[in-house]
Amino acid sequence: MQLTDLHIHLQPSYADNAGKYVATIQYKDKPGNAVTLVLDPELSADLLAFMGPLLTKFSEKTAREIQANILGSIEEAKANLQIENS
Numbered sequence: 001m002q003l004t005d006l007h008i009h010l011q012p013s014y015a016d017n018a019g020k021y022v023a024t025i026q027y028k029d030k031p032g033n034a035v036t037l038v039l040d041p042e043l044s045a046d047l048l049a050f051m052g053p054l055l056t057k058f059s060e061k062t063a064r065e066i067q068a069n070i071l072g073s074i075e076e077a078k079a080n081l082q083i084e085n086s
Helices: 041-085
Strands: 002-008 019-031 033-040
Touching: 002 041, 019 041
Parallel strands: none
Antiparallel strands: 002 019, 019 033
């Protein structure tokens, strides 16, 4: 089976378990065959807490790559401007 969806959401004020996180996980093995699991609020919160540092690490890496791309673009633009002005 292959994980196809992981969704963690905060329950709205009017729902059961209001203010708590609930995770829904879906697995599929063949077209039309799927299993969906709804995790209880405690396990959902634990899953979110586990994912927090991983998401932060990924976000920091992505931010560094964006910064490098921006600086590279600025340098490229300056080099092109110097060529045009020569």
